[in-house]
Amino acid sequence: MSTLRRQSLLSSYSRNFHSNPSDPLFSLIKILFSRSFNHTYTSIPCSKSSENHALFKFFVDSLKGCKQRAHTIANRFSHVISYKKPQVAVDFLKTHGFSDTQIRSLLSIYPKLHQFDVEKNLKPKFIYFQELGVTRPHLAMFISKNPMLLSCSLDKKLKPGVEVIKNVLELNQPESNKFNIRDDLIRILSRYSWVIGNESKLLSSIKYLESFGIVGSQLVVLLKNEPRLFFVGESKLKSLISRVTELGFAKGSRMLVHGLRACYGNRTETLHKKYELLQSFGFSELECATMIIKSPILFKSSETRIRRGIEFFLSNLMLNKSVIVASPYILMYSMEKRILPRHRVLQMVKSRRLERRLPSISTMLCLSDESFMERYILKFKDDAKELMLVYKGPLSEPSKV
Structure with missing residues (x-):
């Protein structure tokens, strides 16, 4: 209520009680309005001086x-x-x-x-x-x-939470690899420091996941890559595992943990869209199911990357669909950083007949950068410089071969 409004009301009450100013009701109203007015007035300079x-x-x-x-x-x-x-x-x-x-x-x-x-x-x-x-x-x-x-409280939050994670890591690493344990622990804390905030929930989720056969190194994979899974609550975790088993991942399978990662990163609608994308290229339901079980992390890739990869392998390289079904992980590689540069090098190696037998596309893509350079660039000393130029060359996709 504004100051003018208070004064107006007080004046009104004053006129009404003018005939009997000793009336106790008028005295009470005057005191209340006076206190409210004074409180409002004096609070203004207080806020200004609060800094x-x-x-x-x-x-x-x-x-x-x-x-x-x-x-x-x-x-x-x-x-x-x-x-x-x-x-x-x-x-x-x-x-x-x-x-x-x-x-x-x-x-x-x-x-x-x-x-x-x-x-x-x-x-x-x-x-x-x-x-x-x-x-x-x-x-x-x-x-x-x-x-x-x-x-966080050191004794109530930090230490208990860290100990839970350390125990999981230590159970799955030999004593000789204590440096790996330390590095994994620091990585988890560095990227997901909030995981240590609720020891009881962390323990409960670990116990629930273990009941489905996700143990040992599989728990470590989840802690290092999807720690949020341990804090979604048992009902959501149960629903997630149900979705994964419906896709064909068996309880106790070593691939179950990867299926969890794929489903956790995708809504059901998103997974359906990716299935529909694969089927639009002629893959059957069985082939789609086979691909996701073989390489579930593929479904964490964007639709754009999946589409571009399939188009390149089927249209440009004229591969049979069965190659992609057998090695669906080749769709996960970067077109610019891996697929196109390596393809150009192998095309030159083939045209110059530098190598009698060339590797399959899946084998070639799996090699580390160092191994690929050693086997298909540095190995050919007379052509190494040109091969390196091709390897580092433009990124335009080649025409159909």
Whole structure:
């Protein structure tokens, strides 16, 4: 209610009770309106003075931060009367290799960080991360990308969640590969730091997946590539596994985990569209089912890539459909980075009769870059330079052969 409106109402009540100003109802109304008016009036200068100027100056001067963001943080922490804690926190981060830009980024995402007690909140976590294997040169980048790791309770959230993941990794790696365990753990935490936030849900999902035969290295695959699967809830996980088994993946099959990854990344409608795309090129339902079981990750590829690959192999290279059905993974490779460059090299090798027997298209595409160059470019010393030029040449698709 506006001030003028309050005054108007008070005047109206005053006229009505003018004949009897001692009436207790009039006195009560006058007191209530007076208090409301005074409260509103005095709150205005209070909001204007709520900004913490000392904190604002600290962020702008010490970190060369954005003034707008500094205003926001200073207003949020108007009760802070000293910037001693922020200074200690910032100094601590700088001694661990954090740049001003990284510190500003951390504070933007998690402004409460500047009020952390270094000895109680920050230092123990930094020590813990280093014990896990995050080396000091990489610590700043690791934490900058995962600021929520600093907001979690070390004993209640971080350690229990990390231990669950470590146990899964250790059960599937020999002791001699402890460095692989460390690298896998850091990779999971670096890319999906939020997975450690709910230990009970993580354990529950692991137990449920194991009941379907997804164990050992298969669990590791999911943790490293699809950690969100462990937090979708049992009902959604059950529905997802049901979809996968309907596609033909058997319970206990080593391909079940890859089927899960494919279905999790696609809605049912999307999978149907990709089936329809394959069938539009003449593949039967059985052939489509065979292709998805052999290479389920193919269905995480875009329709554009699948279509372009099929058109190239069937129309340009005149391959039989059975080759694609037998090796559907060839549709997953990049046309520009792998398929076309290698095809051009093999065409030259064939035209110059440098090799008596050429590999199948699937074998040729499976080779690593190093192996391909060694076998089909560097091996032919007299032609290596020209072959390399062809390999690095234009990306236009060749005409039909």
